Amino acid sequence: MTIKRLETDLYPPIKNMLEQQGFLVKGEIKQCDVMAVRAEQMLVVELKTTLNLTLVLQAVERLALTDYVYIAVPADCAPIKKQQKSIVKLLRRLGLGLIVVAFVGEQTYVETMVSPGDYQPRKNHGKVKMALNEFHQRQGDPEQGGANNSSKKMTVYRQRMIRLALYLESHGATKAAQVAEGVDEPKAGAMLANNLYGWFERVSKGIYQLSKQGCVEINQWR
Incomplete structure (x- = not known):
């Protein structure tokens, strides 16, 4: 049976992790779910029970406050289980961090999957070459953008x-x-x-x- 988590369930384990790293942590500062300060460094964490576009947009807004912005979700939320690789790529491109919290019985385990910061993805030169070859060798423009039937x-x-x-x-x-x-x-x-x-x-x-x-x-x- 899946237990429905609340955003507040994520707060104690994340606060504990950050305090162990020397941060002073407080909840609900202005519009930030979690704010942590250590010396001159400010860190913000946005909490949600699942990972969705609303959460990502909130986190992007927090980049106006600090470069150290994380989103935090339960480890068993559906997007993480199904699309983890793509989500990690997206958050890296946006400069956002990702924290997942696993609930095992009475225990909680916190893992930082992505750290925030500038990210420059490496180009796949083979794919670039294939795409340009298709573009330049195709005669005319026979396909309307948005068509999704690849067999046709x-x-x-x-x-x-x-x-x-x-x-x-x-x-x-x-x-x-x-x-x-x-x-x-x-x-x-x-x-x-x-x-x-x-x-x-x-x-x-x-x-x-x-x-x-x-x-x-x-x-x-x-």
Whole structure:
């Protein structure tokens, strides 16, 4: 049975953790759930029973007070269990910290999963290259932004496959090498053999023609 937690349940263990680090801790200072001060350093913690956009926006507002802003939630709240990796990335990008509190029987365990501060994510150069290749090689702008049916999207690869299919539609069964030359597609042989969309069928070694499926579907993409 899941016990419904209150925001106030989070306060004692978090206060205890911060006091052990030498902070003087007080609750509900102005609009801050928790404020902690040590020498000249101010730290703010926003408490919620789950992690949502409202909590993140509150924490962002607190950055006007201090660079040390945390959000704190129970360790068993659904977003943490389901999307922990993405949440950690988001909070790092925003410069926010994350504290989770686990309740085990009468015991509580506090873990700082993310510390606040500037964060500059490393670019995935492979993904950057793939995205730019798709952008520059795609002919025209056939897709409307926001469409989410990936199986029906016009990609660079699909455009290349369509050129092969249209050539075979016009010329009938043809050697792969001749198709490659006819549409200026060096990888035509591999693409015909892999037959990702089921549009082609091999007549004999190295010779391909449109399949029944290809004859039907090529009209949808023409």
